[in-house]
Structure formats: C-alpha cells, structure tokens
Amino acid sequence: MRGKNNFYKLFRSKNGNISDNLIINPDIKAYITSYAPETLSVTKVKKNNIFNKAGRISFRAQLNGVPIKIYEAANSNHALFIANISSSKEISFYFPSILYSAGRHLFAKWIDGDTPASFPIEEHFNLLEKIHDIPIESLPDPEFDYWYDFIKPRFKRACELFGEQDLGDEVIKEVSQSWSSNPGFLSHPDLTIHNMIRSCDDGHIFIIDNELLSVGHLPLLDFCNAFKSCSHDELQKVFAMWMEKYGLLDKYDLSILSAAWFARLVGSAFISGNFNKAISLIIQYKKDIYNILPFKIIR
Ligand SMILES: Nc1ncnc2c1ncn2[C@@H]1O[C@H](COP(=O)(O)OP(=O)(O)O)[C@@H](O)[C@H]1O
Ligand SMILES: [Mg+2]
Numbered sequence: 001m002r003g004k005n006n007f008y009k010l011f012r013s014k015n016g017n018i019s020d021n022l023i024i025n026p027d028i029k030a031y032i033t034s035y036a037p038e039t040l041s042v043t044k045v046k047k048n049n050i051f052n053k054a055g056r057i058s059f060r061a062q063l064n065g066v067p068i069k070i071y072e073a074a075n076s077n078h079a080l081f082i083a084n085i086s087s088s089k090e091i092s093f094y095f096p097s098i099l100y101s102a103g104r105h106l107f108a109k110w111i112d113g114d115t116p117a118s119f120p121i122e123e124h125f126n127l128l129e130k131i132h133d134i135p136i137e138s139l140p141d142p143e144f145d146y147w148y149d150f151i152k153p154r155f156k157r158a159c160e161l162f163g164e165q166d167l168g169d170e171v172i173k174e175v176s177q178s179w180s181s182n183p184g185f186l187s188h189p190d191l192t193i194h195n196m197i198r199s200c201d202d203g204h205i206f207i208i209d210n211e212l213l214s215v216g217h218l219p220l221l222d223f224c225n226a227f228k229s230c231s232h233d234e235l236q237k238v239f240a241m242w243m244e245k246y247g248l249l250d251k252y253d254l255s256i257l258s259a260a261w262f263a264r265l266v267g268s269a270f271i272s273g274n275f276n277k278a279i280s281l282i283i284q285y286k287k288d289i290y291n292i293l294p295f296k297i298i299r
Contacts, residue, residue, distance in 0.1 A: 058211070060110065067110035068099060071211055074144035076103045081142035082213050085186070091134050094127075094207050096197075111206045113199040121227075121234050125241050127191065127205070128226050132219055134186045142214040146189050146221075147179045147260070150212065155263040158270035158278050167282070171259045178256045179217040187216025191226040220249075220257045221264065228294045239295040254297060258289045265292065 058071040073079035079101045085091050086098040086108070100107040144150075152172055159168025188195075188207060195209040216222060220242070227238050243249070249257070262285045269278040285292050 069108045077143035079104045111197045113197040116198045132185045154267035175260045182217040184215040235295045262292045
C-alpha cells in the first residue's frame, strides 16, 4: 500500500484533514471527501506519474483497483464536454472511457497498451477524418476554444514581449475572422502517433491526451498538428491525400492556415521558454508566410 501512503501525503495533512496547502484543486478534495477515499490511490508518485501540462495537472492513479488517469479540463463545462464524448455511443469507440468527472477533473480509464510501433499514414489520415466527421450537434458547449482560449493569448503575449504587436494583431484579426465564420467540428489538436495507444486486449487504437478536445474551426490546423513530425515525403503524401479529398487550397485559405500555424508555433515556443525559437519563427514568417507550414505548397 505504499502508493496509497504517497497519495495521502499528497492530499492530506498529518492529522488526516485534507490540507488546504496542496496543489490539488478543491474539486478533487471534494471527491475524496464525499466518495470513500480508500477507493482512490496514486499508483506510484514518481516523476513519470504526475505531469504538469502547461499549468494543468495530470496524473496516474487507481480507482477501486482500476488504473486511471486524472486530468484537468479547462473548466467544468469543458470537462462535461469531454465526458459526454467518452460516453456517446458512436464516439466513445475512440477515447478511453471517463469513469467520473468532478468539476474540471476527469477520471479516465488507463488503457493497457503501448504507443503503436508504426501507424500507416493512410490510417492516421482516416482517423483524423473520422474524428472531424463526428456529429457535434448533441454535445454540450465545450466553453473552451483552442484558438481563442489557448493559442491566441500566448501568441499575443509573445508578440508583445518581442515588440511585434502589429504583426500579432494582424495575424489574430485574420485567424479570428476565419475561425468565427467557419463551421465547427470535433477537434483533437494533437492527434500524433504519440497520443495513440494500441490496446493489449484487442489491438484497438485509443486516442489519449484529450485535454484540448473541443470544437475547432480550422481542420487543417489539426492536420498540421497531427502530421508535423512526419518525414517530408509522408507529409507531402498526406497533404496530397487531403487535397484530393477536399480540393486545392486557395491563397486566402493558405494564408489563414499559415497565420494560425505561425501563432501555434510561436505560442508553444514562447510558453516553453524557447524565446530564440519564437523569434526565429517571427523572422521566418515575415520573410515568407507559407514557408512556416510543415508541408511544401504545390503552387
Ligand atoms: N488513458 C491512458 N491510457 C494509457 N496510457 C496513457 C493514458 N493517458 C496517458 N497515457 C500514457 O502517458 C503518456 C503521457 O500522457 P499524455 O496524456 O499524452 O501527456 P503528454 O503527451 O502531454 O505528456 C502517454 O504517452 C501514454 O504513454
Ligand atoms: Mg501526449
């Protein structure tokens, strides 16, 4: 029961009361108080089991002996949105089931499996498409927006810091206009192979790292996120697949995508403290806005 002791160290002070001093959010404390605390324990409090994900906590635990992952959504409505996806029949197929949600915290099933050793690019493309094609009408409002709540604020701050407010404002205006007028779709903005787990039981692929699941408005932004780490040849191949399906991109679409991708890259570099990278991205974008994209444009 070593893990359980560690769990108590995390959540409870010496006299057994739940400590107010700890990093854990009141939602989790409420869960522990109202539901038998002996049912929940952190498996091993090791570096690998507690993650700080851009200020949100994520960790591995056990609930009634079942391995789970506890993670934070942006807010309690966003948590409901994710929980809804994981319990909706046609969608839950792709995502680990949510066993419990408490405020903005989600308790997801831990999948016994591994990152796929390889995943054919065609299957990867099909998976992204399937997620994008899932009907979203019956889902609750996520009240979290990948562009407005995640990318835009960090990008704006980076531009202020580097004295590039005008460029930042221009990019934000362009992307926001397009984002707000495009139809919505179910978006997983980090659908890389590293966020897939192949189940040991039946080989089924589950999508993990679902903290940013929401309604997106720029499908090719998910595409760039999903395939950014692929080889040049694979990227060209999968981009050709996209164009065959959806048609060639016009100059306007390409410039919006470049602007959004630029904001995404600068925002990440900035938030991870890699200021040199953020600055070189700005220089690169100012030289040629399309050059920032992970694939080469066929013009
Ligand atoms: N529900 C889950 N089931 C099984 N393994 C998981 C689950 N969630 C996360 N993992 C494992 O933990 C690793 C990190 O989790 P992830 O949510 O992808 O965080 P990040 O990539 O931001 O560090 C994954 O690569 C995977 O090996
Ligand atoms: Mg991940």
